[in-house]
Amino acid sequence: MGHLTTLATCSLNQWAMDFIGNQKNIIESIRQAKAKGASLRVGPELEITGYGCLDHFLESDTLLHTWESLAEIIVHPDCQDILLDIGLPVRHRDVVYNCRCIVYNGRILLIRPKMSLANDSNYYEARYFVPWKGSRIVEDFYLPRMIEKLHGQRKCRIGDAVISTRDTCLGTETCEELWTPHNPGINYGLDGVEILSNSSGSHWELRKLHTRVELIRGATTKAGGIYLYANQQGCDGERMYYDGCAMIVVNGKIVAQGSQFSLHQVEVVTATVDLEEVRTYRNFKSRNMQAINQPSFERIEADISLSDDAEDVDPSIAPTQEIEVKYHLPEEEISLGPACWMWDFLRRSRQAGFFLPLSGGVDSCATAVIVHQMTRLVFQAVTEDKDPQAISDMLRVCGEPSTSTWRPTCPQDIATRMFHTTYMGMKENSSPDTRKRAADLAAAIGSYHIDLDIDTVYHALVTLFTTVTTFVPKYSMYGGTPATNLALQNIQARLRMVMAYLLAQLLPTVRQRNAKNPENSNPGSLLVLGSANVDESLRGYLTKYDCSSADINPIGGISKIDLKRFILWADGSFDMPLLKSFVSAPPTAELLPITEEYVQDDETDMGVTYAELSTYGTLRRVERLGPWGMWSKLLHQWSDKLSPKDIYTKVRFFFYNYGINRHKLTTLTPSVHAVNYGVDDNRYDMRQFLYPSMDWAYRKIERRLEAMGERAEVVADTDRRKEHTL
Structure with missing residues (x-):
């Protein structure tokens, strides 16, 4: 039996600038850690203020309230006799x-x-903060008078130092430091630090957890140690969802893992670890040869032992064993991440629910199914977990008084009260199939659904225009021009946005008037949900200020390909066989008249497939390629399908449409960040919105094509390429 100690890390659902709520969560996490016997508790990055304060970090008030909150935490009765990070x-x-x-x-x-x-x-941390002066630099820090008044402590040390207890040594690093090539944990470990904490504000992104886990494993696999990872969880007021997943790792083995997606405010993860396992693991020559040459860190002495004496340890207590890491399928992530983000957004905005224009297509279908997942999570938190915060939030959103004993019997009971959907069709342009799919999906999910046509409003607007200008705009199929064809489609799209906001603002009032118990009224109006996917936004295949303009967009950071996979996954996971019909139906905006010979098709209108858009998005944003670099890369990827000249035509077509539509991205509805080629102009993808022609790059490609001669128009021989590779 070695030196056993129980350590705690946590995920907290903090809200930027909510000092009262954040302090409550911090104290509750400490209370739970102590109840589980922990001698050390580690919390997320910037947990007192919340991570996403942004320019509020530049305000003196924020720093003042931070110290006020800390002063109350450190003297709180529940926060004693435990080491706090x-x-x-x-x-x-x-x-x-x-x-x-x-x-x-x-x-x-x-x-x-x-x-x-x-x-x-x-992330833009350098806008608010400055990195510390350097490794091993430590100075005196004079504490605010409010701290001095507590115990008479006037100063402490600030800088790159470690904590030395009677039985071990602790070091800390923060979020990004784990991701750097030479992270601080390496030097800490070589200088005898046995417990290392990492406190993060790390956002969710599809398939990102695998990378994070491998980095955390690697932090202690080479040279041993105990690693405690804490993270924020939830929507703290902006476009990112922080996905928790607090972990404890011993010598590269994960022994504890928290949830990645949860509605809980506080989640504490603990493990009992043996300090002797670290010392034994580190006893190899190459590590020790580097350790003896490692410059020392200043050690701040703490008169505390984290572990019990070996003689006093209960023999029935054993170190926590290694566990298998829990990963969600990407399709599960799409359902869980935006769903948790939406619930936080809804309850914190104190509105009455959501409104979604339900078109019968894949995008609005995916958005509706994510809302369904949200109601499933709320139902579980209320009925199974008996979570008091979830119960309080649900009653308020559903229009019930806080003292109400009403509880839902299924997720649809929640949806019926707070989720509103509407099919807004045109008799000439909308098909019975899309109308029926929308109605069937609304019934399955339990949303309050309305079916209406906007023909009268559309024709009134066209008539008004004709009266003013004496010009009659027509669809191109009826002799109109490309300009009139586009204008008539845009009228419909923008009318749907206007109608969506009218319904969202007044439906709670209408339902209250028609209710048998009008005193149970929903506060506020509804949040309008957008449903434009990341690929269409990248291409600019949307009307500015159409029904993609909304309050929030759950799928704005997700590709069409991933959305289709998600719907097929939900078909089986949620037992909703009707979802297959959404995926098999051709994608269509239904903004042009349907005839026996013609049905509008999105990919035909765009001139590019959704699969190609995913490729363009990745090459443009992730690999940071312009026209020349993209063409050069695609010569290898697509040479078995297209000639070099055809690839050039496609690349030029993409950049042309991206350039002329870039201004649309400046008005995109805020969406939860989900993929690494997101197009959120307001935070993630910072590019100008007035573009010249990329003639310099195009001329370079054209000179290269001219030099290729006949080969520029030939598709590569796949078999010959394989032989050459071998």
């Missing part, structure tokens, strides 16, 4: 740092600033 912003010598604060029994032992800031993708 708490995240907060700290101003030192008029510079603001993203920090960890190590506390024991009301005394601050160390403030450890972040040394590598996240400053790409969705």
Whole structure:
């Protein structure tokens, strides 16, 4: 039997600038950690303020309230006799740092600033914070007077130091530092740090967890150690969903893992670990040869033992054993991530529910099914978990008083009260099939559904235009021009947006008036849901300010290919066989008249397939390629299907449409970030919206095609390529 200790890490559903709610979650996590016998509790990055405060970090009020909150936490009766690792912003010598604060029994032992800031993708930490001065640099930090008044402590150390207890040594790193090529944990481990914490505000992205887990494993596989990973969970007020999954790892083996998607406010993960396992694991020559040359870190002494004496350990208590990591299928992630994000958004916005224009196509179908998953999660949290916060939020959203004893008997009971769908058709353009699919899906999910036609409003607007201009616009099939053809389609699309907001604002009032119990009224109006996928946005295949313009968009960061896979998965997982009909139906906007010879088709209109758009998106955003680089790359990927000249035509067509439609992306509805080629202009994909022609790149490609001669128009011989590769 070695030196056993129980350690705790956690996932917290924090909300940026919610100092009261965030403090409540922090104290509750400490309470749960102590109840499980933990001697150390680690929390997420910037947990006191919430991670997504953005420019609020530049305000002195934010820093003031942070210290006020910390002062109450460290003297709280439930926060004593346990070592605490708490995240907060700290101003030192008029510079603001993203920090960890190590506390024991009301005394601050160390403030450890972040040394590598996240400053790409969705993150702009360098706008608010400065990285710490360097490895092993430590200074005195003079504490605010409100802290000094508690126990008379005037100062502590700030910088890259570690905590030395009677029985072990602890170090901390923060989020991005784990992802750097030479992360701090390497040097800490070589200097004898046995327990390393990582506190993160790491967002969810499809298939991202695998990478995170491998990095966490790798942090201790080479040189041993105990690694505690904490993360935020939920929507904290912006476009990202933080997906929790707190973990504890010992010598590269995961012994504890929290949930990746959850509606709970607080989730504490604990494990009992043996410090001697680390020491034994590290006893190999190559590691020790590097360790003896490792410069030492300043050690801050803490008069505490995290483990019991070997003689006092209950022999029935054993170290927590390795577990198999839980991964969700990508299709499950699509259902769970946006669903959890939407519930947080809905309950925190204090609105009465959601409104969705349900067209009968794949995109709005996927959005509706995600809402269905949300109601399933809420139903589980209310009826099985008896979660008091979920019960309180559900009653309010569903228009029930807080004292109500009403409980849903199925997820559809929740949907009927807070989810509203409408099919907005045109007699000439809409098919009976899409209308029926929309109605059938609404019935299966339980939404409050309306079926209506917008013909009268459409014709009134066209008549008004004709009266004013004496010009009669026509569809191209009836002798109109491309301009009139597009204008008439856009009228329908934008009318649906106007109608959606009218219904969203007044349906709760209408239903209250018609209800038998009008006193159970829903507060506020409905949040309008958009349903434009990332591929169509990338191509610009949407009307500016049409029904894709909404309050939030659950699928705006998800590709059409992944959405179809998700619907097929939901067909079996949710026992909803009607979903297959959405996937098998050809994608159509239904903005042009349907005739015996013609039915509008999205891919034909776009001039590109959804699979091709996914490829363009990845090459443009992830691999950062312009026209020349994309053409060069696709020469290898598509040479067995297309000639070099055909590939050039496709690449040029894509960049042309991207350029002329780029302005649309500046008005995209906020959507949960889900893929690494997202097009969210307001935060993730920062590019200009006025584009010139890419003639320089095009001329370069054309010169290369000219040099190829006849080969420029020939599709490569696949078999010959294989022989050459072999």
